[in-house]
Amino acid sequence: MKVLITGIDGYSGWALALHLLARGHAVVGLDNFVTRKRVREVGSWSANPIPPFPRRQRAVREVLGQELGFHRGDTNDFDFVREVLKTERPDAIVHLAEQRSAPYSMIDVHHAVATQVENITGTLHLLYAMQEVVPESHLVKMGTMGEYGTPNLDIPEGFFEVEFRGRKDTVPFPRQAGSWYHWSKVFDSGDVMFASKIWGLRATDVMQGVIYGIRTPEITDDRLLTRFDFDETWGTALNRFIAQSILGLPITPYGKGEQRRGFIALEDSMQSLRIAVEHPPAAGEYRVLNQFDAAYSVNELAEITALVAREFGLSPTIAHPPDPRVEAEQHYYQPIHDRLIGLGYRRSRELEEVVREIFRDLRRFRRRLEAKRHVVQPVVQWRRVDSHEAIAQRGPAAPSDPPTERPPVAEDPRMA
């Protein structure tokens, strides 16, 4: 199959490209490199240096012996999206080119608007261009388990049968998202569902759990590493916890730390996306997959991190700062995730083993973590309308602990 990956330069996009190539699919990508820019905007970078895209393509050629097509451009430019589809005519489109950070969307009104506007615009452009150019293609759209929120109910895969006042119907499961970013994903889901209905498009909407990990079997060379974010804006809780313990900072589960979420290893998320691509739904079918492997509380993540940190000779501490988000700190959480298993999904990695692997890699990049230690602890507050002052006040890295390595970003402005 020929697969177009939008956002191919990102964390999932890059790992997926390698995985699909290794499985014999043709892969072409597009990206506008805005994540690199926005990670710089908050003063951070990837734990491991990420080469400019042409060097990534060269590494794929040299290490995997494969060609990776690429178009530089923005999904918010409709003519660009249409031209890419006309040129490539993909069998499937995996749409990952979206602003993906909840804290980034909560910085202020302009970040809120940019997140929602850019995300829904890119998706609408893709839907219209698909219907015009490749109506038989299959859209795999990246959503999030966070669309559902944490209702006091089991969470089905997209739809459920309800009874109300003596009547029954199967309807979309209500969405109660927890940030402007998460709402933008809810909006995308509505638009994709509607496009499938009016135009008969085939679409898979992936309710993605939180991904953890830094490697997949295809990453056999440092030049093939995908980005790994560890700052408060772009890093997941687990990534921050690991960075915190390496940096001697307290591990910070927010509030009570009983917030539970669905998680999946990077390798298994790629497995799941490939399964979705290889098993397209029927024309007009809007299919929702809850794509996670197991649920953990934030406290459990903190404890696993501390456990592994001690194996590495570190002395981690756990603190509980007030939750900067507005969310239930204790709640029921039982989402259903049967469909991917029905299509052949099997877990290949265990959380603890992956955490160990991340520690091993991050210790190699310790100096890049040290240089950015001031952006690891949380400052963006959900209850505030403007977190700029808090961001400004966190100041530079501690003077006692300066970066001694010349940051690669200085050598190449596109290096992140």
Next chain:
Amino acid sequence: MKVLITGIDGYSGWALALHLLARGHAVVGLDNFVTRKRVREVGSWSANPIPPFPRRQRAVREVLGQELGFHRGDTNDFDFVREVLKTERPDAIVHLAEQRSAPYSMIDVHHAVATQVENITGTLHLLYAMQEVVPESHLVKMGTMGEYGTPNLDIPEGFFEVEFRGRKDTVPFPRQAGSWYHWSKVFDSGDVMFASKIWGLRATDVMQGVIYGIRTPEITDDRLLTRFDFDETWGTALNRFIAQSILGLPITPYGKGEQRRGFIALEDSMQSLRIAVEHPPAAGEYRVLNQFDAAYSVNELAEITALVAREFGLSPTIAHPPDPRVEAEQHYYQPIHDRLIGLGYRRSRELEEVVREIFRDLRRFRRRLEAKRHVVQPVVQWRRVDSHEAIAQRGPAAPSDPPTERPPVAEDPRMA
């Protein structure tokens, strides 16, 4: 109370301003006049001429003896929105400044994007500016009954208790909108609900039924008339049906015509909005009102129109063109609408009597209908990605029936 009305130059906004003034409230408005521009874009105009805004303000002064404050500007400009709130410090904000046409949103990708982007941006700007400047104020946000779609269930007011796999919770009622426009309203609802939660804002989300009517008791002078759209893009089904019968065109309920929707008279919609304004919810409460009076099928509207048309000596015919929308043409429809009645709402107008009133007024503006008869019949198709060609092909008004009245729009570019 001091009430800010965004979109005060529009159909509801203008009628609401007059109603609130008559009830002793202070009213200030904002508008960017984009509806006038977009009605011109599709080749149409209001059945009755609408004076430029300064003349509308003067008429209010002369006829009602009241001052109507006004700020010209765009809710998509955050600094403008914030400045207006700082200047006016309203007790309530009725947010009507949105692209409100489903067919307009379905013309092509750019109209789809503009509708969703502008609507959610304006709402996000208002929410942020409120929280910063007037956090105790009350946002009354205009949504639509169309957010719910037509599930095989009774439709509650926003939330319902469900049981799923042995557990119960009260959750938002699922939304299944029927156009990019209707989805934009769903998105707004999500953002307003979330803002209420994180910032403790008080908000009323109005699931508005289709409004019918051309007059309210405050409209005692032609200079005070609100706009009345009758073309396929901006006019409601009932408005088009009345225009069709006056123009000797067939009345066109789409498909089987059994689509049922909730309706409310203009005067009663204004009553409802005033009740909402005068009874604000508690801080942090997100309240949903299903604001309609009675449900009718499109066929019933066509029959009432034909009945009244015959009273006026016309010979109406009814045709059933294929439905250009993608919607159920026969379905269950039983929405609940108890809350407004609980707050004191009482019906003041009957549909048939209002239809008669519209006929009386539209006959006076018959020449303006004749001049635009080519834009009354439906051409925008939900299944098409681009309806521009169909719009271009519908051609000008029939040569046998030219406008003999010099259109006021030629005298004043802001007259619509």
